[in-house]
Amino acid sequence: MTDETLRATYRILDASTNRALEGLRTMEEWARFAIDDPAMSSELKSIRHLVAGAIGRLPRTSLLLARDTPGDVGTQISLPTEMSRASVASVVAAAAARTAQSLRVIEEYGKTIDTELAAQIEQARYRTYTVASRLELTLPGDDRRRRLQDASLYVLVDAGRDDASFGDAARSLYQNGVDVLQLRDHDADDRTLLERARLGSVIAGQCGGLFIVNDRADLAFAAGADGVHVGQEELPVADARRILGPTKLIGLSTHSIEQARDAVAAGADYIGCGPVFAGHTKSFDHYVGPALLEQVSAEIALPAFAIGGIDLTNVDQVTSAGIHRAAVTGAVRDAPDPAEAAAELKRRLAK
Numbered sequence: 001m002t003d004e005t006l007r008a009t010y011r012i013l014d015a016s017t018n019r020a021l022e023g024l025r026t027m028e029e030w031a032r033f034a035i036d037d038p039a040m041s042s043e044l045k046s047i048r049h050l051v052a053g054a055i056g057r058l059p060r061t062s063l064l065l066a067r068d069t070p071g072d073v074g075t076q077i078s079l080p081t082e083m084s085r086a087s088v089a090s091v092v093a094a095a096a097a098r099t100a101q102s103l104r105v106i107e108e109y110g111k112t113i114d115t116e117l118a119a120q121i122e123q124a125r126y127r128t129y130t131v132a133s134r135l136e137l138t139l140p141g142d143d144r145r146r147r148l149q150d151a152s153l154y155v156l157v158d159a160g161r162d163d164a165s166f167g168d169a170a171r172s173l174y175q176n177g178v179d180v181l182q183l184r185d186h187d188a189d190d191r192t193l194l195e196r197a198r199l200g201s202v203i204a205g206q207c208g209g210l211f212i213v214n215d216r217a218d219l220a221f222a223a224g225a226d227g228v229h230v231g232q233e234e235l236p237v238a239d240a241r242r243i244l245g246p247t248k249l250i251g252l253s254t255h256s257i258e259q260a261r262d263a264v265a266a267g268a269d270y271i272g273c274g275p276v277f278a279g280h281t282k283s284f285d286h287y288v289g290p291a292l293l294e295q296v297s298a299e300i301a302l303p304a305f306a307i308g309g310i311d312l313t314n315v316d317q318v319t320s321a322g323i324h325r326a327a328v329t330g331a332v333r334d335a336p337d338p339a340e341a342a343a344e345l346k347r348r349l350a351k
Ligand SMILES: Cc1ncc(COP(=O)(O)OP(=O)(O)O)c(N)n1
Pocket: 154, 182, 184, 214, 215, 229, 230, 231, 232, 234, 251, 252, 253, 254, 271, 272, 273, 305, 307, 327
């Protein structure tokens, strides 16, 4: 290795170590001061010491001499997502991701200098994965996000005739395996939407389901719903978040892999992905088919609900594409027995 390459390697190791230690410290503060969890605080502290000890195997002067913060071209580059955090959950999640990435960088470059250092950092990385996932489950808003993570069947319903029929239908759907209900009705007036959204939110709470309002963050907020679903031309995710706060769910419709990537960067909690097939509820010029679902399942970590014309005749194409979540209207609404159709869809999504 030339002197120049060695210096560059030390520079990378120095910068990545600082990043990893900062990330670990950010997680540790949550464990220590917010949730008073001695086990997680001490595990994070112990990982910090492991990382510091591993990097201490290298000559400190070489690391310090390689450091050149004013000359670092990367200090000028920051993404909009780095400059604001929607919630404490995203602070901790970002710290966890930054730590794991930095540890991986140290491990890879470290292998060219000291294999024992690389082995110790690998241990630190695995331990970080474990403690970070436990920590994330303690974050505010995560109860909803956990339920969303477990959700597979999402049904869109209209406001119905009256509160009684809406309430009965909602209860029956939750009891038959529907995880998420969305109130979507372009014809109902605001007072009716608010009334149904309030009722749906109460029933969701009783049944352990989630209740989302289509398009209208204001109504979702007023009704105490679990969140809002917005489309590409509607309220941006950041603005919906301003109305709803950090713990509510924001879903975004996506029609391409680029939009799905943008949804992640925008801080959406889940995406609708479609229209996959032609259905009876809404018509389109273009259908994304299972091909987009395959791309999304391979690349996007957010919960993704396939939508558009999905029913019992084609749901297997959705699961074959690697997506086990679907949002439907007609397949349940127009079925002779909506509850039975929901239960069967739920079974098929699990396969
Ligand atoms: C889960 C889910 N996915 C997609 C949509 C469609 O939203 P949008 O594109 O904004 O169209 P409208 O529903 O507002 O007509 C959705 N509602 N839910």
